[in-house]
Amino acid sequence: MGLKFHFFPAVFHDETLHSVLSRYARLCGVRSCAAVFDGAQSAKCFSQNVAFPCRLAELVEALPCDTGLSLAAVIKRHTQLPYYEPFLTPQQVDDANILMAGNxxxxxxxxxxxxxxxxxxxxxxxxxxxxxxxxxxxxxxYWHRVHQLPGVLICPHHGTPLRFLDYRWLSRNSRRMHLPDDEDVQSHSIPLDIPQNLQSALHEIAHRSMQVLEIDVPPLCPDAIRSVFLDGATTLEMASDTGRLHLGRLARHMSAFFEVLPSSGEYSILSKSSAYIPAAWVVKLLRKPRGTHHPLKFILLACALKVDMERILRQNGPITESLNRTANTETPGGRAANGSPTDRSSTNEYMSEASETIWRLALSGADAKTMASVTRNSVTCVYRMIRAISDGPDRWKEARLSKQLGDRRNRFEGDYRARLAHECRDYVWLHRNDRQWLSERTQEPGKAHRPRGQQADRFKDLDLNLANEVVQCAEMLRALPGKPVRISRTKIGRELHVLSRFEKQLNKLPHCAAALAAECETLDAFHRRRLSWAEWKLKLDGKPITQSALYRTACLRKFQI
Structure with a gap:
């Protein structure tokens, strides 16, 4: 025989489902779960005093028609899911409704x-x-939902400390239907001993928890919540205008905040931090939120930063719309072509000026170090700000690829005028990533691809250009800081990417050969230059100049001289 209710008591405001069923059991004159529900297997799933009862679809189906309770109404009004919903993802909320209706x-x-x-x-x-x-x-x-929420130790209605049931007695009687005015409950309840100086902060937390429970909002945008928290941290001078956290100040502020809260229960878990770094959950909420976090963490951080819960719970729509609008109206290609700054009306109103500058540079294809240098932020801060934007990392990746593609194409076209395609430095990369453009471009002959009758003119032009490049490369190698590097034909050829030409075609490049002969140094000349540098280095460091010190600093051995 299936579960069936022939009558059902009227439900009260903020009443838990366990409380409604306990009043039904009292009206039936029994206390045990099995006796009340005729041994139905699903009863043990929805009758216990827990935050998320399940098998609710079977319960709703068994209710009388005139109760007016639907599955959605039971979950919304008589479970704790609305307390968690603003800080979950839409998919998690949908899954929770399905699972609570099922097993x-x-x-x-x-x-x-x-x-x-x-x-x-x-x-x-x-x-x-x-x-x-x-x-x-x-x-x-009856049992109130708000009293069962984590961190609620003070009644938000009366401002008095709550009483809690002895968990040992409760575990032995978990299958029985209880109400707060039962003699067994009263005799096994323990009053919370909360000092008077802690009750004010706890009452505020209870009031904020009740706000979250009773307000009906869809899942909030994590970036929106983070922006509100950062505004509060900036106002209290615990974060810079660019969103960079002052961890030392924040750690001291959070430690002072937890001093007016109990040191047991939920608060003993959340208050753990070092002297210079706040608790990990605080840093995570103020930086890029990853995954979901417990609502009590948001409530405590809002209290600590003096942020109104109403502001957090009512900011979802505009911020989500703003982020989506920015993502849809601004593309890497358009920004790279126009180069104009982002219109403030189409950007996230919660992004600081530094964030906008970073995003503008990101869409132009700049790398993280360049953006950090321009905005005077750390590279970590740059990555964090880009991740805070919807589809930011993907769009930045596309912009960098577009910029790299343009730079390599331009460089290849410059090299291709005087060299064969496979000798150009970007040939391999373009062959892998932009083969169609490379094929079309190499079909147009350049100076290096003239008919054989004009090869002499090609080598003449190439000879003069390479001779100048050899001289410049040698000067650059001599000017390098630190330990001298030997200037040789091999070194210059590798620097100019023409080593194979030096080895195979140097007889056709007389000016280049003369430049190499003039600039390249012998082994003895290189050793003398290295020893001169070693002597200068020892004098600079204030060390004694001895023969062994010279050889050791110059990285030479005696038999090499």
Missing amino acids: GKGLMLRLGLIASRLEFASRVRFCFDCVQQDMACVGAA
Whole structure:
């Protein structure tokens, strides 16, 4: 025989599903789960006092028609999923609704709570004043969802410390249906001993938690939340205008913030940090958020940075729209061609001026070091700002590839005028990545591809150009800082990428051969230059000049001289 309710009590505001079913059990005159639900196997899944009950589809199907409770209404009004929903992804919310309607297998893992120590630190709690008020107003005491939220130790309605059930007694009676006014519950409840100086901060946290629970918003954009937090950190001078965190100041501020909070339960887990670096979860939320985080972390950080929760919970639409608009209206090709700065009306209003400069340089194909040098930021900060933009890394990659492609094409065309295609320095890269353009370009003959009757003129032009390049290369090698490098035909050929020409065609290049003979130094001349440098180096370092010191500094051996 399937599960069927012949009547069902009216539900109250902010009541947990376990509380509604417990009142139903009291009206039936029984307490055990098996007796109330006729041994239905699914009852143990939706009747326990947990944050995410499951098998809710079977429960809703068994309810009387006049209750007006749909599956969505049960999840939205009588479970804790609305508390987590703003900080989950849309896919996670959809999966949670499906799993709560079904058997719930893998639900905690899907929401990222399976490894969260905050959930294990939570207890079943109630407010004595709320019990009295509920009995006077609606005629029955019931469990409030807001009292069961992690970190809520003060009643947001009355500002009084909550009472929590002894977990040892609760674990032995987890299958029974309880209400806050039961004698067993009252006798096994323990009042929270919270000093008066801590109650103000805890009351604010409870009020913010209730805001998150009761407000109906879709999943928020992580970049939007981060922008609001960064604004708060910047106002408190814990972050620069470019979004770079001052970790020392932030660590001291967070330590002072946790001093007015209890040192047990959830707060003992989140308050762990060093003297100079804040807790890892704080840095993650203020930098690029990866994955999902527990709502209590967002609430605590908002309290610490004096950010209004209403501002966080109501900022999703405009920021998401702004990011999407920027991604759709600005392409790497268009920016590279126009070179004009981004119109502020089409950029994310939460990006700082430095972020806009970095993004403008990124779309022009600049590398990370160049952007860091121009904006006076670290390379890490550059990467972080680009990752904070929707599709930023992919679009930056396309822009860099476009710039590299243009640079290599221009360089190849310059080399191709005087050299064969396979001798040009960018031939191999273009052959791999831009073969069609390379094939079309090499069909047009350059100076190096004239008929054989004009080969003499080609070598004459090439000879003069190479002779000048040899002289310039030799001067460059002599001017190199540090230990002298021997100027030889091989070294110059490798620097100019013409070593094979020196080996095979030097007899056709008289000016080039003369330049090489004049600029290349003998082994003895090189050793003398190296020893002169070693003597200068020893004098500069203030060390004694001895024969062994000279040879050692010059990296020479006696038999080489």
